[in-house]
Amino acid sequence: xxxxxxxxxxxxxxxxxxxxxxxxxxxxxxxxxxxxxxxxxxxxxxxxxxxxxxxxxxxxxxxxxxxxxxxxxxxxxxxxxxxxxxxxxxxxxxxxxxxxxxxxxxxxxxxxxxxxxxxxxxxxxxxxxxxxxxxxxxxxxxxxxxxxxxxxxxxxxxxxxxxxxxxxxxxxxxxxxxxxxxxxxxxxxxxxxxxxxxxxxxxxxxxxxxxxxxxxxxxxxxxxxxxxxxxxxxx
Numbered sequence: 693x694x695x696x697x698x699x700x701x702x703x704x705x706x707x708x709x710x711x712x713x714x715x716x717x718x719x720x721x722x723x724x725x726x727x728x729x730x731x732x733x734x735x736x737x738x739x740x741x742x743x744x745x746x747x748x749x750x751x752x753x754x755x756x757x758x759x760x761x762x763x764x765x766x767x768x769x770x771x772x773x774x775x776x777x778x779x780x781x782x783x784x785x786x787x788x789x790x791x792x793x794x795x796x797x798x799x800x801x802x803x804x805x806x807x808x809x810x811x812x813x814x815x816x817x818x819x820x821x822x823x824x825x826x827x828x829x830x831x832x833x834x835x836x837x838x839x840x841x842x843x844x845x846x847x848x849x850x851x852x853x854x855x856x857x858x859x860x861x862x863x864x865x866x867x868x869x870x871x872x873x874x875x876x877x878x879x880x881x882x883x884x885x886x887x888x889x890x891x892x893x894x895x896x897x898x899x900x901x902x903x904x905x906x907x908x909x910x911x912x913x914x915x916x917x918x919x920x921x922x923x924x925x926x927x
Contacts, residue, residue, distance in 0.1 A: 708831055724759045731755060736762060740769035743864060818850040818897060825922045826856050843923045848900045856891040868896050869911040878903065
């Protein structure tokens, strides 16, 4: 079955365009007091929260950028959404600091009782690897032609994986599947994507020690959106 391309969400550039328009649009020639042609508030909220994915997204964005009431509504919802995100991040950071304090207080006693790591534990420690798919701007269906560019390779180990994704991929939690050429999932995991060192980077951990050498596909998606497919070869 052919994978479907997802509709594009609001990009950073589009959001910047809205924000830059805000200062002038409120005082502009687009007061629209009768709210003619305005989208539903639910659509404005969805765009402000980066959740809207539909063919009408572009038209709604264009309307917001030229409608003073809608632009004000968008700005208010966007501000509330960012406050919620920052609050969640602050709470997570506070929890991390508490954990560090606990480890600092009780960790030395516990570590003093630990035995030196066995050879098996050392061998099982995960390695780190990076896959760069920033220039892979398409999704491959099962019936696609063979790849016309060099496919990245991985070693069959327990690996902490950093996957650099194409421009336009958003931050968030993603499902990750390793699939065979026949589209059968052999490994699954979850990872978090965030902007890091000039690229949207998805980090996850996979135990690839039992993977058979050959060609595979990384299938990645956020929530219920369509899968994004990227090739990989295991040696």
